[in-house]
Amino acid sequence: MKKVLLSAYACLPNQGSEEGTGWTYATTLSQNDLTVHCLTQLKGEAVITPMLQYFPNLTVHYVTLPAWVEKAYHKGLPGMYFHYLYWQWKASQLARQLDKRHQFDIVHHITYGSLQLGSFMYRLGKPFIFGPVSGGQQAPASMKQYFGAYWQREQMRTWVSKLLEHVNPGFYKTLRQASRVIVTNADTDALARRYRPVQPIERMLDGGISLSFVPETLVEHPPGAVLKLLWVGRMLPRKALELTIQALGKVNPDLPVELTIVGGRGDLVDQVPHYIEKYRVDNRVNWVGHVTHDEVKQYYRQSDVFFFTSLRDSGSHQLLEAMAYSLPVVTLDLHGQAELVNDGSGIRVPVTDPETVSDQLARAIEWMAAHPTERLTMGRQAHKFALTQLWETKIRLFVDEWYPAMLLPEGEERMVSEQVRNTIGAYTSNDKLMDS
Template sequence: MKKVLLSAYACIPNRGSEQGTGWVYATTLSQNNLAVHCLTLKDGKEAIDPILADGLYPNLHVHYVYLPAWVDGLVDKTLVGMYFHYLYWQWQAYQLARQLDGVHQFDLVHHVTYGSIQLGSFLYKLRKPFIFGPVSGGQRAPKALKRYFGRYWSREWMRDWVGTALQYLNPGFYKSVQMADRVIVTNRDTMALVERLRPNGPVERIWDAGLSASFLPAAPIVRAPGSTLKLLWVGRLLPRKALELTIQALGSVDQTLPITLTIVGGQGEMADQVPQYIEQYGVSDRVNWVGHVSYEQVRTHYAQSDVFFFTSLRDSCPHQLLEAMAFSLPVITLDLHGQAELVTDSTGLRIPVTNEEKVVADLARAVEWMYSHPNARLSMGRAGYDFAKTQVWDQKISAFINDIYPATFSTPVQTARQPSAQAT
């Protein structure tokens, strides 16, 4: 049985985002005749240990990387504190990995979370066949729409600045990119960044969002067009999610049309601004803000809506879009970053990012088009469902198990690769 060392800083069962992604990789790989040794934060220990004790994943071995208390105290302080915490963890993870490799002699090393290319991994130093990704980080929020970040634009600017600096200062970034046997990215923005540093490749692209098989309805949802068009927005109320843009666009929709918006989400820095947005754009009679709801309630909202509205200004590969398409919802989104790749002309409408006035107007016209074309909505929903079926986690990870891992096992270890001058 081949032995895989998995680097998953974020890895907690029954969570969303990267924490759930790390757990899915660890468990799914271990169920496919691979002995998986997963390095992760201690944060998941309380949830993970009882599951392992039950013997559900006999081929999965989880190793918690412990950090000093003063380092743990920095993770929620500032953006720089979070980055420092992650880099410190990466270094400690490498030290533990060396010890474990001395015992287990791993056949392959795979980094999956965080999926941030600039923060990288130090596991290339093990000089084992190494897969880096899927990773993202090439996305930049458009300055033309920076107003929607409010007072948080300076933090977004700092994120971009630090990310650029790390490309030159963090060896975990540039050496991972240059020395990995496989670099896998999740969107075109990141592909362009990697190709500049790795001109001879290979660089591959795999979306890092996926669905559990249990989330996908057994068949497409066929909605009989009703008298009211029901829009849905789902997500954390973060500055980059630009909920204000969605509400502003709704305010520009023809007031005579019966159109409503349900907002699902109650956590995030912009939560206290939502009532102000609703009042400012005159849509109090059109918006239902339900706040934070349970997993099953989110599914209900997907099932009961007609169109999914998503106006994030920076996203690598949004999970919400796959969830919406799984419930046969057509999508209105921006022609930007990951959403521009997940959504096609057959599954939704993508609005070019130009200036605020035009973007708002174009989003409003897209809503009106959806109202006026019920048959096209249904067709987009069916196409979305068919696409979502191809993005189930078991199928996505099978690409690693059946194709990428076997090819990497047979690839000579990259100890002889000559790094560029930047990597010396």
């Protein structure tokens, strides 16, 4: 079996976001006739070790850092970036030692999925695949009011990201030396091409959904007396829950509408009651707080429309989950969500200024209420698209196409690369699927 070394700083079972992505890649690859060695953080050892009995082809190696570096992680955004870059350097040293022993065929960086933070795995000099990664998105300054006191932190993130383009060798050397670079959205694609103008850059839509999460049969949402909206996520500034609630406050008061908010963690969790009071929607909001991953399925089943108003996102796992449950989407025409959703599966509102955007989101709600038949059609199209984004299927693309191509001589590899770009349609373009 071919041996793959996986760099997954974030990697934990039964988690969402980057942690879940790292674990999904490590385990799924190991179940596809590959021997996988995964580098990750020491803090995951207690949770990961008992799980390894179920994955005989997976070995996890924990990168140990000095105590003072571990403490830096909790020192704000600069501390977190420093922790990650230091971990990467130590991971590359361990990777070299492991390569002498195991002679890896392929090196693959998965998490963090950030273009600017890059990877030091290029130092092994082996066939190296970087991604999928994002990082080209920036929150629009016109919408900064929804970040409140956290807008300065958001600006710092943008500034540090630009700085890393020039001072982080893991960024510019990876883009020059990687055999494959895979990005998740148009914003990141444009940034990557500035530093990798000639070599190919592949596209794969961000996120994925496990087959075990998808309902066994198509979920129907028959119209009822009340239009039920759903918002799911952490109360982070960039997720802009306030914008959703503001839009709800502008919906015709005679229209029976209810918004269910699922989530009870994040920087702005204490502000949720204030938003509800500010926009006078206490009779239209049901805030259920944090629920388990399994419990959220019931809210997908019980709802009519999924609302997603993130102001910086490469693509949301919750968005794909909702689409798998046949929910049409109201979102912003921005970043990753603009590529996951199209006119066949939802409504995308252009980002201009807060008043205009919230007005148009309110009109989108009213349209959904007035067009139940079209709403159901959108939900079915959303479900159809979600089925193309199964983790099991997307990761097979690496196993069947990208990994083998990287092990061919350069000329043959380039020819196979063209074949791959012509066959991955649905993984990289929602529009291609909807037009088929």
